[in-house]
Amino acid sequence: MKEQSKRLGEDKIGSLMWRLSVPAFVGMFVMGMYNIVDTIFVARGVGSLGVAALSIAFPVQMIMMAMAAMFGIGGASIISRALGAGKGEEANRVYHQVIWLVVISSLLLAIVTFIFLDPLVTMFGATPEIHQYAKDFLQILLLGSVFQTFAMAMNNIVRSEGNAKIAMLTMIISAVLNMILNPIFIMGLDMGIRGSAFATLIAQAVGAVWLLIYFLSGKSSLTLKGFRFHIDWKLSGSIMAIGFPSFIMMSAGSIVSISVNWMLNIHGGTMAIAAYGVANRIASFMIMPINGVTQGMQPIVGFNYGSREYKRVVKAVKMSIVAATVMSVVAFAVVELFPDLLVSVFTNDKQLLKDGAHAVQVVLLAAPTIGFQIVCGGLYQALGRARISFVISLMRQIICLIPLLLILPNFWGLDGVWYAFPLADVGAFTVCLIIMLRTWRGLFKNPEMV
Numbered sequence: 001m002k003e004q005s006k007r008l009g010e011d012k013i014g015s016l017m018w019r020l021s022v023p024a025f026v027g028m029f030v031m032g033m034y035n036i037v038d039t040i041f042v043a044r045g046v047g048s049l050g051v052a053a054l055s056i057a058f059p060v061q062m063i064m065m066a067m068a069a070m071f072g073i074g075g076a077s078i079i080s081r082a083l084g085a086g087k088g089e090e091a092n093r094v095y096h097q098v099i100w101l102v103v104i105s106s107l108l109l110a111i112v113t114f115i116f117l118d119p120l121v122t123m124f125g126a127t128p129e130i131h132q133y134a135k136d137f138l139q140i141l142l143l144g145s146v147f148q149t150f151a152m153a154m155n156n157i158v159r160s161e162g163n164a165k166i167a168m169l170t171m172i173i174s175a176v177l178n179m180i181l182n183p184i185f186i187m188g189l190d191m192g193i194r195g196s197a198f199a200t201l202i203a204q205a206v207g208a209v210w211l212l213i214y215f216l217s218g219k220s221s222l223t224l225k226g227f228r229f230h231i232d233w234k235l236s237g238s239i240m241a242i243g244f245p246s247f248i249m250m251s252a253g254s255i256v257s258i259s260v261n262w263m264l265n266i267h268g269g270t271m272a273i274a275a276y277g278v279a280n281r282i283a284s285f286m287i288m289p290i291n292g293v294t295q296g297m298q299p300i301v302g303f304n305y306g307s308r309e310y311k312r313v314v315k316a317v318k319m320s321i322v323a324a325t326v327m328s329v330v331a332f333a334v335v336e337l338f339p340d341l342l343v344s345v346f347t348n349d350k351q352l353l354k355d356g357a358h359a360v361q362v363v364l365l366a367a368p369t370i371g372f373q374i375v376c377g378g379l380y381q382a383l384g385r386a387r388i389s390f391v392i393s394l395m396r397q398i399i400c401l402i403p404l405l406l407i408l409p410n411f412w413g414l415d416g417v418w419y420a421f422p423l424a425d426v427g428a429f430t431v432c433l434i435i436m437l438r439t440w441r442g443l444f445k446n447p448e449m450v
Contacts (some may be wrong), residue, residue: 009410074243324371
């Protein structure tokens with residue numbers, strides 16, 4: 001077992017959380033910056049129609065991320081527990097299965113989406129003005145679907161063995177390269193929305209190659225030795241069962257995005273869709289660092305649960321909840337105090353400034369509850385408790401948000417769309433709190449049953 005994995009069971013929890021969460025935090029922060037910068041260049045180089053097109057394309061990107069998360073997080077959970085139990089061969093088998101699952105699924109998704117791209121763009125809520133923009137963006141993005149899913153899934157695998165710095169560097173390399181290429185392609189080469197897609201494709205390909213080189217270098221606890229085409233259906237089922245909540249959560253994000261686009265199209269039109277594009281980028285940027293904390297927690301929880309060091313599990317969870325909640329409160333304060341300043345980074349359009357500032361303020365009204373929700377979902381995935389994690393992943397996006405999106409606009413129009421988000425957060429937080437309190441008591445009294 002490599003040194004970085006061994007330290008998961010020996011180092012102090014505080015130093016481990018710092019060592020694993022800070023790189024993940026930095027990586028997520030840089031990725032958040034990439035999303036912001038990408039939208040800025042599209043807004044400045046293409047206009048509000050380009051920003052609206054990014055919102056329409058978002059569901060496809062979420063599906064790609066959902067597949068990567070399902071295989072990556074599911075595999076990482078099993079790998080970290082296997083390494084904690086000293087089962088290196090089992091960890092390698094899981095790693096090899098994840099690679100095949102990622103490659104096959106991403107190729108199938110790209111082919112199917114290409115075939116039905118026109119009706120899909122319409123189904124995603126595109127107005128006639130933005131249909132071609134969204135189509136142009138997605139045609140190029142789909143060419144790099146294998147790179148995106150591979151890089152994201154393998155990043156989770158790298159974290160499962162405690163090597164957070166490599167995962168951080170992967171995100172930084174991809175994001176920085178993307179930020180450099182965006183203005184060159186969009187404005188310098190006058191490629192418009194296609195330039196943004198080409199920049200993303202190249203950056204993701206470089207990130208995937210970087211990770212492949214890492215695994216081939218011998219620095220990982222995992223190895224490609226003995227790698228061959230072989231689908232172990234039972235093992236693949238276990239990987240997908242644990243990662244399925246993440247798939248549902250991100251796929252639900254895709255469904256939510258489609259639902260929001262449709263309701264905005266009905267109650268606000270193209271400008272409202274553009275406002276959602278800006279608000280969604282800001283909200284994602286504010287929340288991404290919280291994901292970094294959760295990603296730092298998961299290998300610690302998985303490894304120590306596998307080695308039956310339950311007190312270390314409890315301590316890691318407590319620290320994660322505190323850190324994530326503090327970040328949530330800070331995000332809430334920044335958005336509520338400076339909404340106009342945040343939106344002005346993207347555009348000078350007075351109407352978009354007004355609509356975007358109002359949207360982001362309302363959407364993040366319940367932001368202080370988000371950190372707890374994210375940590376809660378990540379905890380049960382790390383423990384391998386697929387059913388509980390599945391319920392948590394369904395709560396905000398499907399059970400709470402979709403019905404609210406369909407009901408509230410009938411009474412409050414466009415504002416009803418925006419207010420659906422904080423109300424869904426409150427509902428999901430309540431359920432997560434109830435689940436956590438019940439499990440927390442069991443964790444102290446009889447940890448083996450958790």
